[in-house]
Amino acid sequence: RANKVSNICCIGAGYVGGPTCAVIAKNNPDITVTVVDLSEPRIAAWCSPALPIFEPGLYDVVQVARDGTDGRTPNLYFSTNISQAIDEADLIFISVNTPTKTAGRGAGSASDLAYVESAARHIAEVARSDKIIVEKSTVPCGTAGSLRDIFNALAPSVHFDILSNPEFLAEGTAINDLVKPDRILIGSLTDERSVSAAEALADVYAAWVPRERIITINLWSSELAKLAANCMLAQRISSINSLSAICEATGANIEELSYAVGLDTRIGSKMLKASAGFGGSCFKKDVLSLVFIAESLHLPEVANYWKSVVDINEYQKDRFTKRITKSMYNTLARKKIAVLGFAYKKNTGDTRESAAISVIGQLITERANVAIFDPQVKEEQILRDLAAEHPAQIVRDSVTVYADAISACADACAVVILTEWDHFKTDQIPEPRPDVDLGALHAMDERALSNHHSIASSDSGIDVVDGSADSSPTIKPIVQQPASVKTNGQRIDWYKIAATMRRPRLVFDGRNVVDPRRLASLGFKVESIGKRGWQ
Numbered sequence: 001r002a003n004k005v006s007n008i009c010c011i012g013a014g015y016v017g018g019p020t021c022a023v024i025a026k027n028n029p030d031i032t033v034t035v036v037d038l039s040e041p042r043i044a045a046w047c048s049p050a051l052p053i054f055e056p057g058l059y060d061v062v063q064v065a066r067d068g069t070d071g072r073t074p075n076l077y078f079s080t081n082i083s084q085a086i087d088e089a090d091l092i093f094i095s096v097n098t099p100t101k102t103a104g105r106g107a108g109s110a111s112d113l114a115y116v117e118s119a120a121r122h123i124a125e126v127a128r129s130d131k132i133i134v135e136k137s138t139v140p141c142g143t144a145g146s147l148r149d150i151f152n153a154l155a156p157s158v159h160f161d162i163l164s165n166p167e168f169l170a171e172g173t174a175i176n177d178l179v180k181p182d183r184i185l186i187g188s189l190t191d192e193r194s195v196s197a198a199e200a201l202a203d204v205y206a207a208w209v210p211r212e213r214i215i216t217i218n219l220w221s222s223e224l225a226k227l228a229a230n231c232m233l234a235q236r237i238s239s240i241n242s243l244s245a246i247c248e249a250t251g252a253n254i255e256e257l258s259y260a261v262g263l264d265t266r267i268g269s270k271m272l273k274a275s276a277g278f279g280g281s282c283f284k285k286d287v288l289s290l291v292f293i294a295e296s297l298h299l300p301e302v303a304n305y306w307k308s309v310v311d312i313n314e315y316q317k318d319r320f321t322k323r324i325t326k327s328m329y330n331t332l333a334r335k336k337i338a339v340l341g342f343a344y345k346k347n348t349g350d351t352r353e354s355a356a357i358s359v360i361g362q363l364i365t366e367r368a369n370v371a372i373f374d375p376q377v378k379e380e381q382i383l384r385d386l387a388a389e390h391p392a393q394i395v396r397d398s399v400t401v402y403a404d405a406i407s408a409c410a411d412a413c414a415v416v417i418l419t420e421w422d423h424f425k426t427d428q429i430p431e432p433r434p435d436v437d438l439g440a441l442h443a444m445d446e447r448a449l450s451n452h453h454s455i456a457s458s459d460s461g462i463d464v465v466d467g468s469a470d471s472s473p474t475i476k477p478i479v480q481q482p483a484s485v486k487t488n489g490q491r492i493d494w495y496k497i498a499a500t501m502r503r504p505r506l507v508f509d510g511r512n513v514v515d516p517r518r519l520a521s522l523g524f525k526v527e528s529i530g531k532r533g534w535q
């Protein structure tokens, strides 16, 4: 085997394999990179202008490497011819999915390695020359040993060097994370051949990553480090979410708390945002995988400790929904509730394990009519996700997906924010004057509110138009956007929502994305996660 890599194959064209190989190919014009997948539609999408995943900046990178838009020779290919790509490669990434097992030993907790195993078998069947095999997928500690057994049994005449090189990118920021990684971890055995394989892989990254950020450690540490990193990140969010419950009960404010605690350099400020629960394809799966590993090693105290991270996350989703129900007089039946955001975080169209799936499930169990808007997630995806977890008939009867926020919120009794999309921010609304008593405003009945000219002054920036003369609760716009306010294309128009929602205009912010005071100045009542009600 030559010490320099010239041909890379990546098995699995998903959220990890696709962006990672695009960045590798862009930065290594001399290396041919072929990403393969079993799924024909997925590969067809990767070959088209409509990539199968939404990721800021991804298309630019793909265009350079796949299409040679900057005048260079293309070196990034997407294909379903897995055998050919394996045969030609000297380094193969395994980037397939490792979901939680749904049946058999460890069901609901252990990682399902069936896809990793089938990729390994495929490699063993096809390979005729020595290859470096790189685990990219997050795998339980010890998986490299299982791969070795498969290769030894099926392809004894070919030499495989097995490396662990976990990927730490987060969705929504994948390109930035790949271009400027905190570290590149390469795990290998310590014999000379393995070390030289690790060096060959390090050279691929060194094309754009400073050498001091490329860390080589032992194979088992590398496998466990990826799992540990995800579990500790999830644990931070469960910690802050558990504290958000205390904040709501005491009047402490979770954002002030996160800020104050995060200033301690030993703790740090990242991953401390309270939410209605973490989602995504990794955190829950990886924590449960660690729980299973601990149980398998007869370490029940360790297993229980990590299990509580997932328990708090379930509790948080449930707690947020209960708060909505309670604030709406314990009855949601036939009330229209607008849900803003369905993706598990902003800047992605991915919905796997999104808190929205559980929260909306509970709302429709209470017989609410749920109107959903997400800037990136398609209607079919939303309905498929909900029907997979909740009775399909109830989903069909109770859920409508809208293409814009204004329609979703029209006539709604409440707005529930579940994803922190910038679109939902309230920075286009002027800060209310400090002397405007928002508490008193809330205490007023609707008619008084609409006649309350003290907040209609021009320096508060809000025009309040007289409400209807009779006292019937008709839906009539009382708030108009002042001409001076510019709405950024990326922001939804809260003025219009105020004008078309039912009163009282309830907003439940599961992400602390809106400013309760600004919304209050438009007549909204906001309940935010980790803050006491009706600010």
Ligand code: UDX
Residues within 6 Å of the ligand: none
């Ligand atoms: C702690 C807080 O650090 C400090 O901010 C607060 O004001 C008081 O409590 P202290 O108890 O003096 O300070 O020491 P600290 O360095 O935090 O260590 C506490 C314990 O944790 C020690 O037993 C220490 O050995 C242990 N520790 C600390 C670890 O086991 N591992 C670590 O990585 C750090």
Ligand code: UDX
Residues within 6 Å of the ligand: 167, 168, 169, 170, 171, 172, 230, 233, 237, 270, 271, 272, 273, 274, 275, 276, 277, 278, 279, 280, 281, 282, 283, 344, 345, 346
């Ligand atoms: C995560 C890890 O960050 C990444 O390193 C790993 O490679 C894959 O798993 P990802 O799931 O894409 O990445 O996104 P992340 O930004 O970590 O968010 C996960 C979930 O936690 C999201 O639902 C997010 O909204 C939530 N979250 C994140 C919070 O609730 N609060 C925070 O402070 C941060």
Ligand code: ADP
Residues within 6 Å of the ligand: 011, 012, 013, 014, 015, 016, 017, 036, 037, 038, 039, 042, 082, 095, 096, 097, 098, 115, 116, 118, 119, 122, 137, 281
């Ligand atoms: P991740 O988030 O880890 O990238 P994804 O589910 O987005 O996971 O992508 C994994 C991809 O791997 C899927 O597109 C799936 O079709 C593909 N895949 C799974 N097993 C194999 C296999 N044996 N050969 C080729 N592709 C595979």
